[in-house]
Amino acid sequence: MRRVTTAADAEDAEDRALLAAHVAGDPAAFGELVRRHRQRMWAVALRTLRDPDEAADAVQDACLSAYRRAETYRGEARVSTWLHRVVVNACLDRARRSAVRPTVPLPDQPPADPHDRLGERETQLDVSRALAALPVDQRVAVVLVDLQGLSVAETAQVLEVPEGTVKSRCSRGRARLALQLGHLRNPDGAPPVPPMTSDTHDQTDEQGGGQP
C-alpha cells in the first residue's frame, strides 16, 4: 500500500530528526514538524469532526499533546503515524464530549473552487454528507485509509486495533456510503436492506482509547 516507500521513508527520517531535536531542546524543531504535518492533521480532524471550530480545537489539542509527549515517542511507528494517532485521539475525545449534541450537517466545503462544474459540486457535497453520517469509528477508518492513503497496517497502528477490525470498519463504512449515495439499489424481489443501526452495531472491540 505504500505507494512511494522511499519518499515516505525519507520524510519520516526528517520527521524523526526534528522530533529528536525538539526533545533535545531545539525551540524551532517542533514548529517545523507542525508545519510539515498541519494540513494532514487538519484534513483528518475536519473529516472526522465535521465542524471547523471543533476540528481546529482538536488540531490544537493534538499539537500540544504531541509537544508534551514527544519524549514518549519510541520510534516503532512513523512520526506521521504517531501524529495521526494523536489527532485521531484528540478528535475522538472531542466527539465523545459533544456526543450529546445533535450532529450538524457538514459545513466544511468552503466556496474554494468556483470553477467546479455544478454537478460535481453537488456530488462532493453529497459525498461529504454521506461520510459525515457514518458512525465515527467507520468514518475514521475510511478517512485514514481511503482519503489519507494510509495502509491498513498503519491505520491499525493509529487506531490501536487489529488490522481485521480496520478492514471491517472500512468495508462497513463503504457499504453504508454505497447505500447513501445510491450506488446500491435493491434488485426486485430482494429483501430491503435492514435499517442501519447506530454506532452500537460496530465491532465488539472498543475504540482504542490508549494515548500514544
Next chain:
Amino acid sequence: MSEHLDLDALADLLVEAGDEAGDDAAAVHLESCADCRARLAELSAALPAVTSSLGLLDEPAEPADLAARLEAALARETAPRAGRTPDVLPLATSSRARSRTRWLPALAGVAAAAALVTGGVLVAQQGDGGGTTTAGPRFETSSSGTDYTRATLPQAVPGILAGRPEGAAQATDAAGPETLQSRADALAPLRSTDGLARCLTQVLDPETDDLPLAVDYAAYEGKPALVVVLPTSKDGVVDVFVVGAECDQADADLLYFTRVSTPS
C-alpha cells in the same frame, strides 16, 4: 439462520473479517439464500463507485488562522513547561527560571503607574524598579479601552507601540463609560506587578531575554483584553498576543495571536 444478512454482515463477508461466529452463520445463510448472494454481489459491484465518489472530495482547505493559532498555542506552552522536564531541557530551564524574576523589577513601575489609570490614554513612564536593580528596559503601556478586532488590530499596532493607541476616543463613544469601566475592572488583576509578570510568563519567549515592546489594556471582540506586543528576531516585525483577563492563570487565556510588520 433465517434472518437475511444486514449490510454490515455483507460488508464483513467482503473482507472476511467479521467475528468468527458471525462469519460462520453468515456463510451458512449465504449458501442457502439467493437473495443475499445477489445483494452481496451488488454491494461488491458498487464499491468502485464508492471509491470514485470519495475521490471527488478535495483536500479540505486549511483555515487562514490555523497556523498562527498553533504557533501561539505552542509559544504559550513553552512557559508552563519550565521546570517540568529539567532533565530533558537543561539549557532552556535556567533561562526560563530566570526570565520571570528578570522582569519583576522592570514591571514594577509600569504596573504601579497603570494602576492609577481611570480611563483614556495613559503612557506609563517606567520607574527604576525601586532602585534595587539596574533600570530595566522600558516599554510603553497604555489603557486605551479600544475594542480591537482581527481586522483593526494590525493597523493599531504602530499606535500601541508609540504608547498612543488610535481609536481610544471612538471606543469611548461606542462603548460608553460603564462598558469601559467594567473592562478595566476585569483587567485589574493584570495591573499588579505580579499579575502582569505571571501573564507575560505565558507569552514571552523564555528562550530570549526580550521584554514586551508595549502593552495596551484594551478589549478584543468585545472581551476585556491585554494586547502585548513583542519583538521578533526580524526588525520591523512584531508578534502581537491578545490575552484575556484570565491571563495570569495557569493556562494562559489567549484570545488571538498575529504577527505584523511595522514600518520602522
